[in-house]
Amino acid sequence: MTQSVRVQNFGVSxxxxxxxxxxxxxxxxxxxxxxxxxxxxxxxxxxxxxxPGVGTRGFEDRLTRDFDHGxxxxxxxxxxxxxxxxxxxxxxxxxxxxEEPPFHTPVVVLTHYEREPLVVGETTFHFMNASPAxxxxxxxxxxGGKDVRIGGGVTTVREFLDADLIDELHVSIAPVEYGHGLxxxxxxxxxxxxxxxxxxxxxxxxxxxxxxxx
Amino acid sequence: MTQSVRVQNFGVSxxxxxxxxxxxxxxxxxxxxxxxxxxxxxxxxxxxxxxPGVGTRGFEDRLTRDFDHGxxxxxxxxxxxxxxxxxxxxxxxxxxxxEEPPFHTPVVVLTHYEREPLVVGETTFHFMNASPAxxxxxxxxxxGGKDVRIGGGVTTVREFLDADLIDELHVSIAPVEYGHGLxxxxxxxxxxxxxxxxxxxxxxxxxxxxxxxx
Numbered sequence: 001m002t003q004s005v006r007v008q009n010f011g012v013s014x015x016x017x018x019x020x021x022x023x024x025x026x027x028x029x030x031x032x033x034x035x036x037x038x039x040x041x042x043x044x045x046x047x048x049x050x051x052p053g054v055g056t057r058g059f060e061d062r063l064t065r066d067f068d069h070g071x072x073x074x075x076x077x078x079x080x081x082x083x084x085x086x087x088x089x090x091x092x093x094x095x096x097x098x099e100e101p102p103f104h105t106p107v108v109v110l111t112h113y114e115r116e117p118l119v120v121g122e123t124t125f126h127f128m129n130a131s132p133a134x135x136x137x138x139x140x141x142x143x144g145g146k147d148v149r150i151g152g153g154v155t156t157v158r159e160f161l162d163a164d165l166i167d168e169l170h171v172s173i174a175p176v177e178y179g180h181g182l183x184x185x186x187x188x189x190x191x192x193x194x195x196x197x198x199x200x201x202x203x204x205x206x207x208x209x210x211x212x213x214x
Numbered sequence: 215m216t217q218s219v220r221v222q223n224f225g226v227s228x229x230x231x232x233x234x235x236x237x238x239x240x241x242x243x244x245x246x247x248x249x250x251x252x253x254x255x256x257x258x259x260x261x262x263x264x265x266p267g268v269g270t271r272g273f274e275d276r277l278t279r280d281f282d283h284g285x286x287x288x289x290x291x292x293x294x295x296x297x298x299x300x301x302x303x304x305x306x307x308x309x310x311x312x313e314e315p316p317f318h319t320p321v322v323v324l325t326h327y328e329r330e331p332l333v334v335g336e337t338t339f340h341f342m343n344a345s346p347a348x349x350x351x352x353x354x355x356x357x358g359g360k361d362v363r364i365g366g367g368v369t370t371v372r373e374f375l376d377a378d379l380i381d382e383l384h385v386s387i388a389p390v391e392y393g394h395g396l397x398x399x400x401x402x403x404x405x406x407x408x409x410x411x412x413x414x415x416x417x418x419x420x421x422x423x424x425x426x427x428x
Contacts, residue, residue: 002266045426052216057382057426058412062276069283168271198272203412212259212271 003140004147007157007169008067010184011037014173017181018154025083028096032181037174040206048102060202063170067102072146073139074103077156078111081125087113094120103151106142108135110156132163154182164194168212175205217354218361221371221383222281224398225251228387231395232368239297242310246395251388254420262316274416277384281316286357288317289349291370292325295339301327308334317365320356322349324370346377368396378408382426389419 011034012018018037020030028034041047045055046065055061078084082093095101100121109127118125126142128135139148150160160166171188188197188209195211202208225248226232232251234244242248255261259269260279269275292298296307309315314335323341332339340356342349353362364374374380385402402411402423409425416422 056410056412058410058424059414059422062280062384062424065280065283066276069279170276196270196272198270198417200273200414200416202414208273210272210276 003072003143003145004167005136005150005160005165006071006147007150007152007166007171008071009038009041009063009170009172010152010157011041011172011174012154012184013037013176013178013181015177015179016183016185016187017178018152018157018184019182020178021180021182023079023083028083030181032178036176037172040172040174040202040204043204058203059200060204060206060208063172063208066170068104068149070147071105071149072143073106073108074149074151075108075110075135075139075156075160076151077153078109080151080153080156081109081111088115094118095125106139107151108139108142110135132160132165136160136165154184157184161191166213169195169209171209171211173207173209175207217286217357217359218381219350219364219374219379220285220361221364221366221380221385222285223252223255223277223384223386224366224371225255225386225388226368226398227251227390227392227395229391229393230397230399230401231392232366232371232398233396234392235394235396237293237297242297244395246392250390251386254386254388254416254418257418272417273414274418274420274422277386277422280384282318282363284361285319285363286360287320287322287353288363288365289322289324289353289370289374290365291367292323294365294367294370295323295325302329308332309339320353321365322353322356324349346374346379350374350379368398371398375405380427383409383423385423385425387421387423389421 020032022030040060041064043056044061044064045057046061081095101123104122107123107125109125111127112129114129115127150157191211198210200208234246236244254274255278257270258275258278259271260275295309315337318336321337321339323339325341326343328343329341364371405425412424414422
């Protein structure tokens with residue numbers, strides 16, 4: 001069975017910024033407002049944690065609906081999991097998402113500081129000090145034959161792109177520019193040597209890029 | 215748990231024609247060429263029966279990928295199941311799809327001629343002489359808490375629209391006109407009194423309409 005490695009619903013600005021460098025507990029995306037980048041997803045009915053009847057069911061809902069479809073595991077960078085730096089302390093942190101994270105699968109967290117797995121709701125976080133290829137091999141085992149999502153942040157997606165381990169990406173481009181921050185790309189066309197690129201403009205004003213391996 | 219009633223990946227021409235009136239065994243869509251209406255789906259990697267590695271993984275692949283996502287049962291008209299008319303004969307017909315139909319769920323087939331259920335691969339066809347509301351009640355039971363897809367053809371979708379039983383529709387509009395045939399609508403805007411309407415143009419030249427209940 002083929003297991004694809006997918007980036008899903010990853011949001012950047014027109015100048016390719018996905019987050020600020022200056023993450024804190026109060027500002028998980030630093031100077032970048034995540035609602036500017038990902039408000040299109042929040043507006044849809046399938047966004048995690050929405051009550052029934054809340055949200056739109058148009059084109060962009062198909063994208064949020066697809067977030068976990070066929071996904072058996074996620075890989076994320078440590079900063080997507082938390083704002084801490086250095087060795088882990090006993091601070092009770094369980095990730096940004098509260099008691100029921102939206103993943104519902106095993107999640108591999110890349111960190112220089114390994115620790116025991118952490119179970120939160122239906123999600124188990126596995127902490128690995130590993131190369132992208134090693135982390136992916138582990139995530140594929142954990143995924144039970146399903147696909148693996150590279151969940152971000154920007155640095156993690158870049159590492160997996162640089163290691164040529166990604167099969168397809170969906171990246172939304174919000175009509176905003178930041179000038180500085182953590183940059184996925186200058187322009188999506190940079191990846192056209194390795195990926196097909198398709199761009200679709202949503203009525204929301206967000207442009208959705210779909211890339212898949214040539 | 216909310217069970218939505220959805221039309222998924224239903225294809226019509228610019229003038230709203232989804233099939234010809236003149237169905238035969240040789241031409242399931244009559245004078246209409248289904249590849250003109252649905253070729254956009256066939257081109258994608260998630261189209262049923264494609265081998266791994268075949269097909270695109272862009273915007274329209276998200277739509278074919280969504281075909282059975284969260285769906286627990288389908289309702290179809292008799293002519294989507296076969297070309298026969300009148301009482302069933304013992305002709306060995308198992309539907310158009312061969313030994314492994316792409317539904318993998320219970321399917322309610324609307325017919326004036328009831329008969330015993332037919333199991334083909336992972337799909338069980340239930341033959342009901344029933345109103346749309348009765349058929350939907352049965353399909354919801356069969357769907358195990360998941361959504362119900364109204365699979366077509368045109369006449370069946372129209373009946374469920376007229377009975378106001380549909381929650382959301384995705385309809386693709388191919389850049390072709392037929393002038394006559396089985397018509398879903400003159401224009402999708404006809405439904406705007408009851409549904410939100412969003413239109414997105416795909417790079418393929420097909421326009422995708424998303425409608426959901428107001």
